[in-house]
Amino acid sequence: MTTIKVENLSKIFKKGKTEVRAVDNISIKIDSGLAFGVLGPSGHGKTTFLRLIAGLEEPTSGYIYFDDEVVSEPRRVVLGPEKRGIAMVFQNWALYPNMSVFDNIAFPLKLAKVPKDKIESKVKEVAEELGLAGVLNRYPKELSGGQMQRTAIARALVKDPKVLLLDEPFSNLDAQIRESARALVRKIQRERKLTTLIVSHDPADIFAIANKAGVIVHGKFAQIGTPTEIYEYPATDLIARLTGEINLLQAKVIENNAVISNLKIPLKNVELKGQNNVVVGIRPDDLSLSDTPLDKYVDVGTVKIKLVSYGAGIFKIVVSPVADESVDIIVDAEEPLEAGVETHLLVKIGKIKVFDQS
Ligand code: ADP
Ligand code: MG
Numbered sequence: 001m002t003t004i005k006v007e008n009l010s011k012i013f014k015k016g017k018t019e020v021r022a023v024d025n026i027s028i029k030i031d032s033g034l035a036f037g038v039l040g041p042s043g044h045g046k047t048t049f050l051r052l053i054a055g056l057e058e059p060t061s062g063y064i065y066f067d068d069e070v071v072s073e074p075r076r077v078v079l080g081p082e083k084r085g086i087a088m089v090f091q092n093w094a095l096y097p098n099m100s101v102f103d104n105i106a107f108p109l110k111l112a113k114v115p116k117d118k119i120e121s122k123v124k125e126v127a128e129e130l131g132l133a134g135v136l137n138r139y140p141k142e143l144s145g146g147q148m149q150r151t152a153i154a155r156a157l158v159k160d161p162k163v164l165l166l167d168e169p170f171s172n173l174d175a176q177i178r179e180s181a182r183a184l185v186r187k188i189q190r191e192r193k194l195t196t197l198i199v200s201h202d203p204a205d206i207f208a209i210a211n212k213a214g215v216i217v218h219g220k221f222a223q224i225g226t227p228t229e230i231y232e233y234p235a236t237d238l239i240a241r242l243t244g245e246i247n248l249l250q251a252k253v254i255e256n257n258a259v260i261s262n263l264k265i266p267l268k269n270v271e272l273k274g275q276n277n278v279v280v281g282i283r284p285d286d287l288s289l290s291d292t293p294l295d296k297y298v299d300v301g302t303v304k305i306k307l308v309s310y311g312a313g314i315f316k317i318v319v320s321p322v323a324d325e326s327v328d329i330i331v332d333a334e335e336p337l338e339a340g341v342e343t344h345l346l347v348k349i350g351k352i353k354v355f356d357q358s
Helices: 046-054 101-111 116-129 145-157 175-192 203-209 227-232 237-242
Strands: 004-015 018-030 035-039 061-066 069-073 086-089 163-167 195-200 212-217 220-225 247-254 257-260 263-266 277-282 287-290 297-311 314-321 329-333 342-348 353-356
Touching: 004 046, 018 046, 018 220, 035 046, 035 203, 046 086, 046 163, 046 195, 086 145, 101 116, 101 145, 116 145, 145 175, 175 203, 195 203, 203 227, 212 227, 212 237, 220 227, 220 237, 237 247, 237 277, 237 353, 247 329, 257 277, 287 297, 287 329
Parallel strands: 035 195, 035 212, 086 163, 163 195
Antiparallel strands: 004 018, 004 061, 061 069, 212 220, 247 257, 247 277, 257 263, 263 297, 277 353, 287 342, 297 314, 297 342, 314 329
């Protein structure tokens, strides 16, 4: 389909006398047919990056290529958004309420002055693909949430785009529909081999869809890799937090152990750079609580149960080292434990992450 190549791309917005460097000298290639995810905190340049790719913003400097064609150059959109073969889906999947499902899906083709019989066959084909063939005469208010969202996708796909651009596409959906929306976009992206760029602050969106991902911080990619690489080996503590829940614990390094009060976490397999103090990162699902040893876990010391809560099929247990109750550590557990009880904290071997203290 289309390979997107970005070279030294920057976008600076001027707000009075101050300059906002929304996108800061990004170079990246998104291979044809691949889904690339952009994760990052709010206000760090994700939407601006997507709008530059779409041709809705002109670069302050740098170039964008679709295959070998220059589509944007410094201070100029060479090829307009409507000529780029892109489809866009934004946060609100808004449909036109006064138009039937058929007319909603047909709308982009009507705008492009496609002949009527061609419109009819194309709309039917896309409706078939998305399971909407039976509801083409209904109006948006007569649809379920899932059908509305499928209609919005159908409208985005009706012109057979080569590139799909998604900006926080699932954040306005109910948690229940969100899962199926992600699965649907993933399926269509894979089947149609659409070169896809999805940006979101929610790692679950990126992990569900992207083959490859980048974390944008202050307009630059702070890390690029497969979603699993970024989740398992985040380059910084900030990236660790952006990609999922994690305990970040200030520790002293003593003889290859990270020491937090009475807890001693072995750093045997971690590369250290001679720091005396580090931040240890451990995800709650890499921790366990037990009085007896567990295979593939290492016992790091005694902790006291502080709080127990339940949600989404899992118990969240907050524990503290027995010698320092000001330190909180979250543990995911399948069974509850009584507050006040003391037990051992176990860490899955190979899952300990170490970051520099800032
Ligand atoms: P994100 O999508 O990651 O939340 P944005 O790309 O929307 O981030 O914004 C990045 C930065 O650029 C922010 O500081 C934002 O205020 C600024 N910005 C975005 N669009 C404009 C604009 N049209 N004019 C001025 N500043 C803008
Ligand atoms: Mg945004």
